[in-house]
Amino acid sequence: MQPKGARREDVLHVLDQKGGLRPGVVDKVHRETGVPAADIYGVATFYHLLSDPDGGVRVCQGLSCKMAGCDRLMADLRSRDTKATYVSCLGRCDLAPALWDPDGEAVIPQPGLTASHDAMAIDLLGAERPAYGALAAVMERGSDWMVEELERSAITGRGGAGFPAHIKWKGVRSQAEMERYVVLNADEGEPGTFKDREILLRRPHLVIEGLAIAAFTLAANDIYVYVRGEFGRARESMETALAAARRRGDLDHLDGLRWHFVDGHGAYICGEETALLEALEGKRGMPRMKPPFPVEKGFRGKPTLIQNVETIACLPAIVDRGGDWFRSIGRREAGSKLYCISGHVRRPGVYEGPLGWTLRELLEAAGGMVGSLKAFSPGGASSGFLPASKIDVPLDFKSLQKEGSMLGSSGVVVLNQSADMVEAALSQAVFFEDESCGQCAPCRIGTQVLRQTLERYLTSRDVGVLAHLEPVMWGMGEASICGLGQAAHFPLQSAMQYFPEEFGVAAPP
Numbered sequence: 166m167q168p169k170g171a172r173r174e175d176v177l178h179v180l181d182q183k184g185g186l187r188p189g190v191v192d193k194v195h196r197e198t199g200v201p202a203a204d205i206y207g208v209a210t211f212y213h214l215l216s217d218p219d220g221g222v223r224v225c226q227g228l229s230c231k232m233a234g235c236d237r238l239m240a241d242l243r244s245r246d247t248k249a250t251y252v253s254c255l256g257r258c259d260l261a262p263a264l265w266d267p268d269g270e271a272v273i274p275q276p277g278l279t280a281s282h283d284a285m286a287i288d289l290l291g292a293e294r295p296a297y298g299a300l301a302a303v304m305e306r307g308s309d310w311m312v313e314e315l316e317r318s319a320i321t322g323r324g325g326a327g328f329p330a331h332i333k334w335k336g337v338r339s340q341a342e343m344e345r346y347v348v349l350n351a352d353e354g355e356p357g358t359f360k361d362r363e364i365l366l367r368r369p370h371l372v373i374e375g376l377a378i379a380a381f382t383l384a385a386n387d388i389y390v391y392v393r394g395e396f397g398r399a400r401e402s403m404e405t406a407l408a409a410a411r412r413r414g415d416l417d418h419l420d421g422l423r424w425h426f427v428d429g430h431g432a433y434i435c436g437e438e439t440a441l442l443e444a445l446e447g448k449r450g451m452p453r454m455k456p457p458f459p460v461e462k463g464f465r466g467k468p469t470l471i472q473n474v475e476t477i478a479c480l481p482a483i484v485d486r487g488g489d490w491f492r493s494i495g496r497r498e499a500g501s502k503l504y505c506i507s508g509h510v511r512r513p514g515v516y517e518g519p520l521g522w523t524l525r526e527l528l529e530a531a532g533g534m535v536g537s538l539k540a541f542s543p544g545g546a547s548s549g550f551l552p553a554s555k556i557d558v559p560l561d562f563k564s565l566q567k568e569g570s571m572l573g574s575s576g577v578v579v580l581n582q583s584a585d586m587v588e589a590a591l592s593q594a595v596f597f598e599d600e601s602c603g604q605c606a607p608c609r610i611g612t613q614v615l616r617q618t619l620e621r622y623l624t625s626r627d628v629g630v631l632a633h634l635e636p637v638m639w640g641m642g643e644a645s646i647c648g649l650g651q652a653a654h655f656p657l658q659s660a661m662q663y664f665p666e667e668f669g670v671a672a673p674p
């Protein structure tokens with residue numbers, strides 16, 4: 166029996182308040198929430214920030230940070246007796262090698278490196294304008310108008326899957342159930358990606374207004390903002406913007422609307438929409454089988470719209486300037502795009518261009534390469550690697566799919582001639598193994614096999630150890646439940662395809 170008032174959904178929050186998994190905490194949380202102790206232990210061990218509360222300073226070992234010397238940084242910290250732990254990508258690839266101090270959220274730029282946020286140019290999304298005129302226009306014109314305009318804009322989700330937004334909105338609206346939710350996915354964690362962080366910090370009112378537009382159109386009474394645990398300042402920025410909007414009366418006509426801010430606790434997989442819902446419900450963040458899709462059965466089993474930060478931030482501009490305008494900005498596909506670029510580039514940062522910019526154009530905006538281009542990862546770790554010869558391929562959903570890659574979260578990482586592609590593939594393999602939720606065997610075991618095989622090959626340079634990889638990668642792609650396991654072999658597979666000589670295989674004639 167749970168004590169009166171206690172809720173399963175509170176488990177993660179209560180664990181966090183009590184300082185994570187420390188002696189005696191499981192029992193205290195059990196008494197407070199009534200959830201069985203074994204269950205609470207299981208939940209706590211799933212999330213890095215809860216399971217290792219005394220991990221000290223976190224050192225990012227994402228690909229950009231690896232190439233920028235995170236191992237040297239770690240050695241240096243340890244030589245000075247500073248407690249430090251490696252973590253998966255911190256979403257600060259523009260400050261590589263990045264550190265995060267959970268006590269102060271201090272990002273400590275390394276000597277000789279400067280943050281390049283001033284190089285960012287969110288022009289198409291407009292300067293921050295806290296007027297909320299788009300929300301007022303939608304309330305006047307009605308929700309049918311809004312959905313039509315969204316369809317006209319042809320905007321597709323910016324979180325990775327590129328699914329048409331209007332289909333999801335129509336899906337929620339078509340449900341008879343009137344308890345409906347809007348969830349903002351601000352759990353950004355794909356290595357190479359840091360655009361959502363910048364939007365939350367620099368354009369919070371666009372996101373607040375976009376969420377209010379979504380809630381009004383879908384007749385939802387609750388908005389959940391799920392922010393990655395390491396993004397404390399971004400969350401504060403959103404809370405400050407919401408308070409200001411309320412003070413000014415910008416949200417006055419949405420009296421019944423409730424806003425909830427929820428912190429992530431250090432689990433990349435919770436960016437996957439159904440894993441995020443599990444986390445919101447206080448459970449281990451394990452992706453659900455789909456169907457049913459969240460529009461039908463989402464948070465608490467009710468119709469739920471889950472949308473990425475960038476997708477939501479585009480809404481006010483779509484309303485203000487029209488769906489046709491938004492559509493016309495893109496080249497082959499609709500709209501603008503925030504591209505992140507890091508690695509061996511002069512000015513790492515977030516740049517907005519038309520959807521369909523090529524890497525050549527993006528590099529031009531970012532000051533060019535440091536060294537000469539050897540390879541790039543166009544859309545986060547899940548997109549694998551492409552060789553320099555693909556520099557003029559449009560960075561959009563369909564063009565990259567044709568290349569056997571993906572735009573994903575548009576986290577572009579560029580590698581110069583000094584990069585070792587076996588090391589680069591290993592860095593991504595470590596990431597996927599660490600972040601697999603472990604619920605399905607092809608992913609749990611496959612990610613481990615890939616990492617171990619690459620380590621063996623690096624020490625032995627024996628091509629024989631690579632011989633059994635093909636069926637493992639095939640099984641992961643075919644039989645994993647979610648996108649993590651389905652894509653985890655792309656970095657290795659593509660590195661072997663485009664750089665066979667580095668894997669001891671003769672290049673095709």
Ligand SMILES: Cc1cc2nc3c(=O)[nH]c(=O)nc-3n(C[C@H](O)[C@H](O)[C@H](O)COP(=O)(O)O)c2cc1C
Pocket residue numbers: 321322323324325326327328350351352353354355433434435436437438439471472473474476477647648649
């Ligand atoms: C392993 C994995 C991680 C993901 N991480 C994120 C994320 O951090 N942020 C995000 O918006 N979408 C992420 N997604 C995509 C979401 O599942 C979902 O498609 C998205 O939030 C929907 O919003 P959109 O349509 O606006 O893109 C991830 C997907 C997978 C498979």
Ligand code: SF4
Pocket residue numbers: 434451452600601602603604605606608609645646647648649650651
């Ligand atoms: S593919 Fe991997 S991350 Fe996704 S559900 Fe299966 S084990 Fe979990």
